[in-house]
Amino acid sequence: MGELLRSLVSSVLDAAPPLIFAALGATLSERSGVVNVGVEGMMRAGAFVAAVAALAMPTPLAVVVGMAAGALVASVHAVLTIRLRCDQVVSGMAINLVMLALGTFLLEALFSSPSSTPPITQLPGWAGHPVTTWLAFALPVLVHLALTRTAWGLRVRAAGEKPQAVAVMGVRVGWLRAGAVLASGALAGLGGAVLSTATLDRFEHHMPTGLGFMAVAAMVFGRWTPLGATAAAVFFAFGDALRISLGSSAPGLMPQGVLLALPYLLTLVVLAVSGQRSAAPAALGVAWDPEVR
């Protein structure tokens, strides 16, 4: 039993970080009032770019480049939703579709391979786990403090709840939201980069395999708070680790597909019980137009 628990904890420590980073990213963006269902695409950008960059530079640096790629993709989302006031869900889904196809296209075009990039040196570890694992425990606290204890955090939250109030203070809602969206993209990019440089040692064509959507689920499950989203991400990762170990130790106990569906089912149940309006930021999804108040 102790053995099983230890291996479970170990696999959670490996599986949770990408989800935690992406869920934190989604939370930041949505707390500022911008829906971000493009997390999946931003993660894919981070995963691909980090794996490619690591061919030419030290892996830790490549992870930073991956984050920049995530932020770059997020900047498209920011321009479309904030400057051009597009539908935020449309923009996010468009980003997902583009990144899905672009990743496959570049993989084929640059490496003549339909499946993966060449292997790279993985991220260095500390105490048996990649450094990013330990970062994944520190970052949620930092984001929580930034959102609740700093003037910037107060403004970001206000931009998501009542942007008029922020505008009246003389702070520009658009720039505030753009900052949150860019940070969100960088975090999603980091999550993706962890997949291709720490979890594995290459970019694979299916990455991130829906993890971005699961991060959105974790954010909703965690009621749009950094610590809640992190807890949900750890919970989902734990469920997944349990699924994998049960699958090998007691096959047939519960079909894999049913277990795979559980996190999403639970999120639905939580939403159904609590209702969404109570937790989501009030101005979420509403474009800020200074001329229409």
Next chain:
Amino acid sequence: MRERLRAMVPSVVPIVLSLVGCFLAVVVLRGWSVAFDAFGAMFAGAFGDWPKFVDQGNAGLVLRPLGEAGNKAAILTLTGLSVAVAFRVGLFNIGAQGQLTVGALAAAVVGAKVDLPAVVHLPLCLLAAAVAGAGWAALPAVLKTTRGVHEVISTIMMNWIAVSLVENWLVVGPLKASASGVNSISGTDQIAASAELPRLFEGGSRLNAGLVLAVLAALVVWAFFGRLTRGFGWRVVGLNPEAARAAGVEVGQVVVQAMLVAGALAGVAGAVLVLGTEQKYPTTLGAPYGFDGIAMALLGQGDALGVLVTSLVFGALRAGGTRLQLFGVHKSFPELIQGFALLLVAARLVWERLARRLLPDREPKHG
């Protein structure tokens, strides 16, 4: 006429820009000559190799590609309509993917496990798929009207629940093809011949009746929103729910009904995929047709006939995409073109401004 042209600018300009941009991307990576050859092959695979046909008189050179294009276009049209119908009442149906998945499975099961004459079997399969898709859409609709849960979040969840349950459990578990199956044993059992969507032509083309179904669906949706009072009521719900409520429209009911219709359309799309091309539920559906529906709905500006036209264009390009492999370009390249076009079309404001500048009103408005 001028109005209509102006209305098309926000769709046409992004598609053309995206085509040009993606062409340049291939030029950068593979050089001019390969890019020209690759695009030539893609268009020949999409719309038929007309020059060669005129040369050799072999009708198959044109009919075969057009058939493949039509088959792909049928599925895109149906998922596009699914998203567009929901759009019209102000809902975002991201769940077309999940609805399509359960619809495809329902069609595959009824197609394989039930033994009936074709006159009843095929309609029964389509009905099963429509019911399954509508059922999958019902929960998000009810959660929306009773609990205020945003349909974007709930349909995302329903998508992954559907894919996990169907592809990671049912298709590899209880519904896995029996080992004595005819060809391969991946996916579910082969459907009976009586459940297959009939081919429209003998020989050259593999075009099946799915396209007829899709065109009919597009016409019905178009007529509903454009010609019927009830359709007008639905549109008002989408444009201004408060006004609709004040006018006595049961907004909650309309939301649920529209979502059921959207689910049914996506479910039928799944059925067309299974009964027309796959003949069973394969291990995985391959392309994210449900998400493509979002692109079709937006590029078609939520209009049923617009959806049909864009689906025909992208169905053709995607049929042509398979020929790109020879040039070192992945066959999903047309999806990249489609994705960029969607990204560009999202910036409506820009194109509407452009349309007004390109096609200004003839008479000045004030004296």
